[in-house]
Amino acid sequence: MHLLDFQGWSAERVHSILDSADIMREVLDRPVKKVPALQGLTICTAFFENSTRTRTSFELAARRMSADVVSFAAGASSLSKGESLRDTIETLKAMRVDAFIVRHPASGAAHLVARYGGLPTLNAGDGRRAHPTQALLDAYTLRRRLGSLEGLKVAIIGDVRHSRVARSNAELLPLLGAEVTLCGPAPLLPRELARPGVKLTTDPREAVKGAGAVMALRIQQERMAGGFLPSMAEYALSYQVNERLLAEAREDAVLLHPGPMNLDLEVSGSLARSERSLIGEQVENGVAVRMAVLYHLLVGRRE
Amino acid sequence: MITELKNVRRMGENTTGSLFFENGTIRGWNLDLEAQQVLDGRGGTVLPAFLELHAHLREPGQEQKEDLESGLAAAAAGGYGTVVSMPNTAPVVDDPGIVRALIEKSERLGFARLRPSAALSRGQQGEALADLRALRDAGAVMFTDDGRTNEDAHLLRRGLEYAHSLGVLVSVHAEDATLRKDGVMNEGTVSEELGLPGNPWAAEAARVARDVEIALLTGARLHIQHLSTARALEVVRDAKRRGAPVTCEVCPHHLTLTDEALRSFDAIYKVAPPLRTQADADALLRGLLDGTVDCLATDHAPHTQAEKERDLLEAPFGIPNIEVAFALLYTRLVASGRMSLEALVDLFTAGPARVMGWAAPQLEAGAVADVVVVDLEGELEVRPESFKSKARFSPWAGERLRGWPLLTVVNGRVAFQR
Numbered sequence: 057m058h059l060l061d062f063q064g065w066s067a068e069r070v071h072s073i074l075d076s077a078d079i080m081r082e083v084l085d086r087p088v089k090k091v092p093a094l095q096g097l098t099i100c101t102a103f104f105e106n107s108t109r110t111r112t113s114f115e116l117a118a119r120r121m122s123a124d125v126v127s128f129a130a131g132a133s134s135l136s137k138g139e140s141l142r143d144t145i146e147t148l149k150a151m152r153v154d155a156f157i158v159r160h161p162a163s164g165a166a167h168l169v170a171r172y173g174g175l176p177t178l179n180a181g182d183g184r185r186a187h188p189t190q191a192l193l194d195a196y197t198l199r200r201r202l203g204s205l206e207g208l209k210v211a212i213i214g215d216v217r218h219s220r221v222a223r224s225n226a227e228l229l230p231l232l233g234a235e236v237t238l239c240g241p242a243p244l245l246p247r248e249l250a251r252p253g254v255k256l257t258t259d260p261r262e263a264v265k266g267a268g269a270v271m272a273l274r275i276q277q278e279r280m281a282g283g284f285l286p287s288m289a290e291y292a293l294s295y296q297v298n299e300r301l302l303a304e305a306r307e308d309a310v311l312l313h314p315g316p317m318n319l320d321l322e323v324s325g326s327l328a329r330s331e332r333s334l335i336g337e338q339v340e341n342g343v344a345v346r347m348a349v350l351y352h353l354l355v356g357r358r359e
Numbered sequence: 360m361i362t363e364l365k366n367v368r369r370m371g372e373n374t375t376g377s378l379f380f381e382n383g384t385i386r387g388w389n390l391d392l393e394a395q396q397v398l399d400g401r402g403g404t405v406l407p408a409f410l411e412l413h414a415h416l417r418e419p420g421q422e423q424k425e426d427l428e429s430g431l432a433a434a435a436a437g438g439y440g441t442v443v444s445m446p447n448t449a450p451v452v453d454d455p456g457i458v459r460a461l462i463e464k465s466e467r468l469g470f471a472r473l474r475p476s477a478a479l480s481r482g483q484q485g486e487a488l489a490d491l492r493a494l495r496d497a498g499a500v501m502f503t504d505d506g507r508t509n510e511d512a513h514l515l516r517r518g519l520e521y522a523h524s525l526g527v528l529v530s531v532h533a534e535d536a537t538l539r540k541d542g543v544m545n546e547g548t549v550s551e552e553l554g555l556p557g558n559p560w561a562a563e564a565a566r567v568a569r570d571v572e573i574a575l576l577t578g579a580r581l582h583i584q585h586l587s588t589a590r591a592l593e594v595v596r597d598a599k600r601r602g603a604p605v606t607c608e609v610c611p612h613h614l615t616l617t618d619e620a621l622r623s624f625d626a627i628y629k630v631a632p633p634l635r636t637q638a639d640a641d642a643l644l645r646g647l648l649d650g651t652v653d654c655l656a657t658d659h660a661p662h663t664q665a666e667k668e669r670d671l672l673e674a675p676f677g678i679p680n681i682e683v684a685f686a687l688l689y690t691r692l693v694a695s696g697r698m699s700l701e702a703l704v705d706l707f708t709a710g711p712a713r714v715m716g717w718a719a720p721q722l723e724a725g726a727v728a729d730v731v732v733v734d735l736e737g738e739l740e741v742r743p744e745s746f747k748s749k750a751r752f753s754p755w756a757g758e759r760l761r762g763w764p765l766l767t768v769v770n771g772r773v774a775f776q777r
Contacts, residue, residue, distance in 0.1 A: 139665075140665040140666070140668040140669050141668060141669055141670055141673075142665075142668040143665065143668075160670060161670075161672065162670030162671055162672040162673065163553050163554040163555045163624070163671065163672075164553060164555070164624030164670065164671055165624075165670040165671075167623075167624045168624055168668075168670060172668075182554075183554050183555065183672070184554030184555070185553055185554030185555070186554070220554060223552075223554055246551040248547060248548040248550075248551035248552070249551050249552075282540070
């Protein structure tokens with residue numbers, strides 16, 4: 057009923073969504089890119105944090121399936137007016153929407169939306185915690201390019217501490233048989249994230265050794281004021297994902313990035329635009345994967 | 360007027376008898392007196408009413424959360440006869456006029472007795488000392504900047520020296536705010552899995568270590584509020600061994616809940632200092648048993664329901680618990696065999712009195728008639744909707760507990776009756 061994170065999910069369930077994404081991609085290749093699957097349903101995108109790209113991707117996915125889409129953008133303003141998250145969600149529910157797609161700066165807010173709204177809820181990113189559709193589209197992109205993820209080594213490099221993308225991928229990819237290595241400067245690499253299937257290292261060379269995929273994470277420069285890093289220059293020198301670093305990986309290793317990118321900071325511009333980069337494909341696959349998720353959550357429910 | 364409280368048991372005894380009060384003073388047990396008022400203790404156990412050293416009553420300025428009437432009624436319902444209120448109101452209690460107004464109003468209300476604390480620094484800003492002598496003369500019984508964490512060690516030193524010379528206790532929220540940073544929960548596996556900013560145990564231990572050194576330097580008595588970590592408790596234990604003039608308290612929620620509760624993302628569990636690990640809770644219990652911890656305090660921190668329905672970053676810190684504290688700990692610690700009833704009662708009565716330098720509450724002739732009758736047998740569910748506090752939510756809602764107060768008498772008058 058919800059997609060909040062991957063707790064309690066099975067590999068079968070994930071694969072069945074990724075299989076549906078194949079079908080959705082085929083829809084997107086048609087001259088008329090629209091199917092009636094969600095006709096009559098109204099989906100509310102409740103974005104308490106700015107994100108043009110993710111919102112556009114979700115809205116396109118919903119519209120391609122003939123759903124009506126309404127948008128609620130709160131920013132921090134409704135909070136300063138004193139309205140609680142619960143009030144906001146109950147108000148939107150009273151307008152008879154059928155599902156929520158929620159993005160929020162606080163970890164766990166998507167769970168609260170699911171609890172207070174009582175409607176199918178899709179987490180479009182909550183705080184540092186989870187961004188499950190991003191992880192699904194990453195897995196889908198890798199599966200399309202490399203086939204099975206079983207035994208695949210994936211290095212995720214950057215600001216792991218503040219990254220919901222890293223957390224969701226560290227949850228999802230091991231479920232599909234991949235081995236994840238999280239890598240970054242020590243202040244940005246919480247030791248507590250290590251577990252079976254997830255290794256940690258502060259050494260980028262060690263991280264990418266034998267990797268079939270390397271994902272660079274966005275460095276949020278405004279966060280670094282907190283004393284996490286000496287300087288951007290030092291970060292780029294030590295942790296930038298570039299051709300030299302990728303040379304340590306598998307010969308056919310590919311590059312991923314959740315976007316938006318700081319080119320020549322966390323990733324070199326030339327690599328990001330090279331043939332080894334799947335960044336454009338990630339964006340393209342994002343719509344198909346989100347269509348598949350909406351289909352699984354909402355159509356299954358209607359039947 | 361003579362009041363007879365009949366049909367009550369003394370701790371450890373099986374037979375019931377009567378306790379007599381006259382004009383706010385205990386006259387004695389089973390006396391042959393003609394009472395003008397008779398109260399029925401319904402076979403419950405009579406104890407000295409509890410002392411609370413750390414409650415947020417929110418008046419003046421935040422009456423939407425709590426006010427003296429609801430807060431002191433809640434305290435009486437929890438079995439408390441005396442409450443020390445915290446000064447972080449709006450305005451801050453740093454003015455003698457506010458102290459006097461609070462005391463006068465509480466006396467009119469007739470629930471639990473109020474003993475306000477006042478800010479150590481003006482506006483709790485940590486920059487200049489408040490008018491400590493005038494505040495004491497107005498009735499302030501403790502100085503504290505409470506949630507504001509005394510970052511300036513020099514100011515704390517001078518405040519301790521001055522307050523000590525006035526015979527008033529200083530208490531501190533021992534937490535290094537620069538190390539806590541933006542943490543909203545205990546830093547550890549759970550916070551990292553949930554992606555929530557963590558508050559490390561070292562923020563507490565480091566500040567406790569600094570503060571006990573200042574207490575040793577000045578010789579002034581220092582009370583450390585709501586310890587939450589095993590390590591900070593260890594620092595206190597060591598300091599006490601060296602003769603440092605420090606006391607400390609722990610709260611019911613730190614003994615009975617852990618950071619695992621945050622997996623619900625329910626801001627009801629957001630509290631400062633945060634809920635820690637089971638190992639910390641176990642260490643705090645050991646501290647209670649071996650005497651390192653001097654008393655229990657609730658840190659009753661009411662907020663509106665709407666504020667607590669915000670997300671974990673936005674919601675305010677605090678758990679309202681003054682009405683359930685004794686029943687909760689009786690059930691979890693005494694009924695489960697981990698602590699004796701006598702030890703628990705000591706932590707609710709004589710313990711806080713020792714911290715404050717007050718006479719130990721007792722049930723003997725001549726003592727103030729502050730008593731509570733608790734039902735150690737019957738079980739009742741925690742029902743926040745029937746709380747006297749304005750904060751009608753609770754982490755323990757729905758739990759069945761024993762040890763509920765049936766009747767609270769303050770100054771010989773009934774302050775609460777179930």
